[in-house]
Amino acid sequence: MDKYQVLSKISRANLERDVKDLATRWPTRHTLSKHHPAIVAYLSGKFKALGYPPKRHVYEQAGKSLSNVIAQKPGGSGAPILLCAHFDSRQEDLHAPEAPAPGADDNATGVAVLFEVARVLKDTPLRVPLRFALFSGEEQNLWGSTAYAAECKQRGEKLTLVFNLDEVGYPDTEKHLFLDRDERGRPENNAASAKLITRLEWLARNVVKVPTRIDPAEASDYIPFEAQGYTITGLYEGEYRYPHYHKSTDTPDKVDFGYVKDMARLTVAFLLDYAR
Numbered sequence: 001m002d003k004y005q006v007l008s009k010i011s012r013a014n015l016e017r018d019v020k021d022l023a024t025r026w027p028t029r030h031t032l033s034k035h036h037p038a039i040v041a042y043l044s045g046k047f048k049a050l051g052y053p054p055k056r057h058v059y060e061q062a063g064k065s066l067s068n069v070i071a072q073k074p075g076g077s078g079a080p081i082l083l084c085a086h087f088d089s090r091q092e093d094l095h096a097p098e099a100p101a102p103g104a105d106d107n108a109t110g111v112a113v114l115f116e117v118a119r120v121l122k123d124t125p126l127r128v129p130l131r132f133a134l135f136s137g138e139e140q141n142l143w144g145s146t147a148y149a150a151e152c153k154q155r156g157e158k159l160t161l162v163f164n165l166d167e168v169g170y171p172d173t174e175k176h177l178f179l180d181r182d183e184r185g186r187p188e189n190n191a192a193s194a195k196l197i198t199r200l201e202w203l204a205r206n207v208v209k210v211p212t213r214i215d216p217a218e219a220s221d222y223i224p225f226e227a228q229g230y231t232i233t234g235l236y237e238g239e240y241r242y243p244h245y246h247k248s249t250d251t252p253d254k255v256d257f258g259y260v261k262d263m264a265r266l267t268v269a270f271l272l273d274y275a276r
């Protein structure tokens, strides 16, 4: 059987449905908005419906108890791969938690890809566990991922690698998928990240057949893991090209769902290649 057959199960319609749902169900997904608990419950319900028991990871910030949502695909042995995306959003004023912030590209797209990956790989055995993390507080300087990475490190937990999805819906004219390489922070985990990039480039060229470019990893949820010494990479549409970035106009009509699907296909191809 073709190793990559499961790629054909990735559904553009599912990706579109999830992005639209996340961007329109609440006026904002700002972490300090009154909607935060309902959003956490919704995301937990999505994991449950996909067959993964969800867990809430609670941390304290700004005098509040805030949540990330975690789930894990069991099976295999050894250290889990962590696939992550932030579910919070913002608009022009970070300090207006109830102002409309649909956050379609940033980062309903990453959340939608994560759910679609979870769905298509549900019954595919992998040689390591695959853990899913949906982080909050990314827009406030990585609150959720910082708290979670610190706890992983504190309990001495090994992670095979951390793979981040942030803004995966607004391509440049050539529709490059940007591969995030660890080039900064601690030097000792850079080589491992570069190796993953080489593999991603090969898969993009030969299996998924999409063009890629490399960007330095920065300013998203993999950074707190990088700082703790973990191996990181991720996918991204490219640096600050999106005209609706952090604006109330970041709505689903701006998203290229064919491109989002390519992001999901490369993520799944990588997981099949690396962990099967």
Ligand SMILES: [Zn+2]
Binding pocket: 086, 106, 107, 138, 166, 167
């Ligand atoms: Zn983002």
